[in-house]
Amino acid sequence: MTATAHLDTAARPGWLKRAEMWLDARGKPAWIVAMVLGFIAFWPVGLALLAYMIWSNRMFSKSCTRHRNAYAHGFHAMRPTGNAAFDAYKADTLKRLEDEQKSFEDFLQRLREARDKAEFDQFMEERSRAPRDMDEAETQGA
Structure with a gap:
């Protein structure tokens, strides 16, 4: 549109x-x-x-x-307004603002994805560390 x-x-x-x-x-x-x-x-x-x-x-x-x-x-x-030049300027400005809003929303989406990836990586690191810690505790206890 x-x-x-x-x-x-x-x-x-x-x-x-x-x-x-x-x-x-x-x-x-x-x-x-x-x-x-x-x-x-x-x-x-x-x-x-x-x-x-x-x-x-x-x-x-x-x-x-x-x-x-x-x-x-x-x-x-x-x-x-009836003034073609002003209406064109206003339409261009609104289009530019819509483009900037879309860019900003894309930026926020990338931030959310990066945060989600960091949280997932942290979870996977903690998850992989837990079995190693249990194995080390078992070998020390035996």
């Missing part, structure tokens, strides 16, 4: 995300109405909405403003 395609998909969220943002814009009463309508229409839908509201902390928070602001900032950053 190219950076430009990634920008286009991020600028147009799916219908579930749009519905969530629409409900967040109207606050907790809209979520409660949606949940009640879900229970009336088909009880598993209402139950799923209730579980989601509890899981996402929409049920017990003062308002949905916190969620609305988080989504607005995330999608605003990915929206094309």
